[in-house]
Amino acid sequence: MSRDSDKDRLDDDQRDYATAAEQGDVMGEIDDPSGEKDLYPEAEVEPETRALEPRVSVVSEQPDAAAVPGADEDEFRWHTEARHAVEGVEDAVEFIDVHKAFGRNEVLRGLNLGIPEGKISMILGPSGTGKSVCIKHMVGLLYPDQGDILVHGESVPNMVDDDLFEMRKKFGVLFQDGALFGSMNLYDNVAFPLRQHTDKGEEEIADIVNRRLREVGLGSSNDKMPNELSGGMRKRAGFARALVLDPEIVLFDEPDSGLDPVRTALLCELIKEVHAENGGAYVVITHDIASARRVAEFIAVLWRGRIVESGPARDLFASENPFVRQFLSGESQGPLGME
């Protein structure tokens, strides 16, 4: 606990320093006791100060590497953050300038993102960019270092525990690994959220569980244990469990990973059908472009901790942005390399 807060404090210090450097405070202090710098345009001042005080650049090298304005712009030069609005639709979930680091690993770096109500949205991005971290912020399993996450307009990081518990009932979540309880059979796995979060009787629970299991094509597998199921069946079971509380928002973390193309296509169809029937905001995380083509109504492309571009799927597939084009067409040539 105390180690964590120490770490947080250390991070905060580093961030404060970087911000100060970005705004010129650090350089100003060292370079410019006379205040003369303000008289010159930036481009002219830099070479001159370097010539006068060569050691200064050594002192400030560390923080500046991350904070040089030019370098920043370069790194985010494909990030137009353009948001093609879906007309007349409110956001179910909003990320506002969210920063999140684990130690020195800055994962979310000023993330702004809106997930429209009533649509199937996909968050796409290369492996390790923070897609799962995003999902965990939506349900309050992770907290941002900075910024805010709103669910139906309410700030998740500012919720007291009771409100957070209530808020989580709005969500159905299918985690990346399916996350079934290995010691419970399929029926009990799917019934679990109902027993945990509601005071419904076993008869009513049985109605709901059996209906959801039938819906995902597992109507006759009630007694099977998770290790007796194939990967695809486990995903579908996870999906059934994510739906039992009639969630307003459903989060799928890579529902297609580890499935063969046919199973993936079937699961995509299932997601579309269930959405058409139940409505709500669905958020599907994937790096499978074929899945995105099949089910996405709205797409957000995440890279380097920020959204490159987001909007209705057809706008993104027609995007002129070189990064978005490369990523959505899966080409090796373009801004995205092995990193």
Ligand SMILES: Nc1ncnc2c1ncn2[C@@H]1O[C@H](COP(=O)(O)OP(=O)(O)OP(=O)(O)O)[C@@H](O)[C@H]1O
């Ligand atoms: N609890 C944690 N503690 C420390 N680091 C973490 C934690 N969770 C995630 N990370 C780091 O955050 C980064 C983003 O992880 P995340 O799982 O969100 O990636 P992802 O985009 O979902 O990747 P993939 O497509 O491979 O699932 C990674 O560098 C990961 O190591």
Ligand SMILES: [Mg+2]
């Ligand atoms: Mg992930």
